[in-house]
Amino acid sequence: MTERYEDLRRGVREVCSRFPNEYWRDLDAGRRYPEEFVGAMTGAGYLAALIPKEYGGMGLDLSAACAILEEVNLSGANAGPAHAQMYTMGTLLRHGSEEQKQEYLPKIARGELRLQAFAVTEPEAGTDTTSIRTTATREDDQYVVNGRKIYISRVEQSDLMILLARTTPLEEIEKRSRGLSVFLVDLREAEGLTVKPRRVMMNNATSELAFDGLRVPAENLIGDEGAGFRYVLDGMNAERILIAAECIGDGRWFVRKATERACEREVFGRPIGENQGIQFPIARAYASVEAASLMVNKAASLFDRGEPCGAEANLAKLLAADASWEAANAALQTFGGYGFDAEYDVERKFRETRLYQVAPISTNLILSHVAEHVLGLPRSF
Numbered sequence: 001m002t003e004r005y006e007d008l009r010r011g012v013r014e015v016c017s018r019f020p021n022e023y024w025r026d027l028d029a030g031r032r033y034p035e036e037f038v039g040a041m042t043g044a045g046y047l048a049a050l051i052p053k054e055y056g057g058m059g060l061d062l063s064a065a066c067a068i069l070e071e072v073n074l075s076g077a078n079a080g081p082a083h084a085q086m087y088t089m090g091t092l093l094r095h096g097s098e099e100q101k102q103e104y105l106p107k108i109a110r111g112e113l114r115l116q117a118f119a120v121t122e123p124e125a126g127t128d129t130t131s132i133r134t135t136a137t138r139e140d141d142q143y144v145v146n147g148r149k150i151y152i153s154r155v156e157q158s159d160l161m162i163l164l165a166r167t168t169p170l171e172e173i174e175k176r177s178r179g180l181s182v183f184l185v186d187l188r189e190a191e192g193l194t195v196k197p198r199r200v201m202m203n204n205a206t207s208e209l210a211f212d213g214l215r216v217p218a219e220n221l222i223g224d225e226g227a228g229f230r231y232v233l234d235g236m237n238a239e240r241i242l243i244a245a246e247c248i249g250d251g252r253w254f255v256r257k258a259t260e261r262a263c264e265r266e267v268f269g270r271p272i273g274e275n276q277g278i279q280f281p282i283a284r285a286y287a288s289v290e291a292a293s294l295m296v297n298k299a300a301s302l303f304d305r306g307e308p309c310g311a312e313a314n315l316a317k318l319l320a321a322d323a324s325w326e327a328a329n330a331a332l333q334t335f336g337g338y339g340f341d342a343e344y345d346v347e348r349k350f351r352e353t354r355l356y357q358v359a360p361i362s363t364n365l366i367l368s369h370v371a372e373h374v375l376g377l378p379r380s381f
């Protein structure tokens with residue numbers, strides 16, 4: 001199948017070829033961060049794909065960024081540690097002041113600063129974001145932050161973190177979605193912040209955060225005080241489309257792996273791939289991945305043309321996450337016992353691709369968006 005952005009894809013493949021499956025397997029076993037891979041991707045400019053040229057980035061569109069992330073996952077790698085650098089800075093780019101953009105974006109593009117952490121989820125508020133309880137209270141030229149966050153990725157690997165906190169108490173506002181603000185937190189000098197790692201299913205550096213009087217300069221507020229929830233929503237279409245592209249990469253990796261294995265592995269004196277019981281799940285997964293890919297391309301094209309794409313972005317994420325999970329199961333079944341063996345990489349990718357059904361947005365919430373906002377069904381929460 002002919003793909004768009006062939007030159008770009010070739011370049012990404014070249015970087016990824018320096019990080020074979022053994023590299024990812026070793027990191028996974030030791031739960032280590034892919035410093036070398038992230039360094040190489042940053043050096044090649046790919047993690048600054050969406051940063052405009054005037055701030056030192058590649059100035060590419062979202063479709064091109066999708067091609068990058070898809071190729072990363074298709075190579076057997078995990079784009080997780082890389083993707084956040086691409087879209088987390090989007091909040092800064094869209095809503096930051098010119099001074100903030102001049103100060104941070106060129107350094108992020110050059111790899112001098114890493115902004116890969118985005119702290120929204122709390123123990124008492126996951127799906128229900130407007131219920132967050134972390135507060136940021138203005139005191140002169142600073143905000144004082146108190147509260148807790150959980151499952152925040154790459155805090156220990158980042159220099160900067162975007163933080164969503166409540167600046168106006170719930171009882172003082174008319175709409176729950178108001179009174180939330182977004183801050184750029186400099187993690188290098190953060191006093192009053194305790195970071196406690198949490199071990200999760202896949203190799204994703206994830207932490208629990210406790211804020212106890214953390215002071216953030218008022219100049220680090222992004223955009224207007226109280227408008228933070230809208231800023232977070234603004235970034236969701238791009239995030240969903242990018243994550244969907246990763247799922248396509250995973251799905252194609254699983255289909256390729258399963259196909260190769262089905263041709264090579266002989267049982268009862270012939271390749272298992274001769275059995276339609278083995279062929280059909282792989283063929284069905286292939287169809288699902290390719291169909292989902294069309295929706296990802298459509299959503300990204302709409303986004304790049306500045307047209308409404310909420311429905312397509314949600315559908316792309318839903319279909320791509322389902323397709324990669326279907327392909328993961330087809331591959332695991334094809335590999336039999338070897339599918340559970342770390343040396344064959346299927347179990348690692350299986351765990352990695354499962355996350356997309358839950359984070360950064362769960363399948364249920366996407367279905368709810370489609371039901372309510374696309375089909376016009378009654379609101380359920």
Ligand SMILES: Cc1cc2nc3c(=O)[nH]c(=O)nc-3n(C[C@H](O)[C@H](O)[C@H](O)COP(=O)(O)OP(=O)(O)OC[C@H]3O[C@@H](n4cnc5c(N)ncnc54)[C@H](O)[C@@H]3O)c2cc1C
Pocket residue numbers: 117118119120121125126127128150151152153154200204206355358359360361362363364365368380381
């Ligand atoms: C590895 C990993 C990395 C993460 N990284 C980050 C990060 O960097 N930053 C960050 O802010 N968060 C991060 N998260 C958190 C993630 O975004 C949340 O786990 C996710 O949003 C779901 O929230 P929750 O876990 O509190 O689930 P809950 O809100 O407790 O929901 C549990 C289940 O119930 C379903 N549900 C809830 N309400 C409804 C409803 N009305 N209708 C139907 N179903 C419903 C949900 O879909 C979900 O499946 C990460 C999580 C993981 C596992």
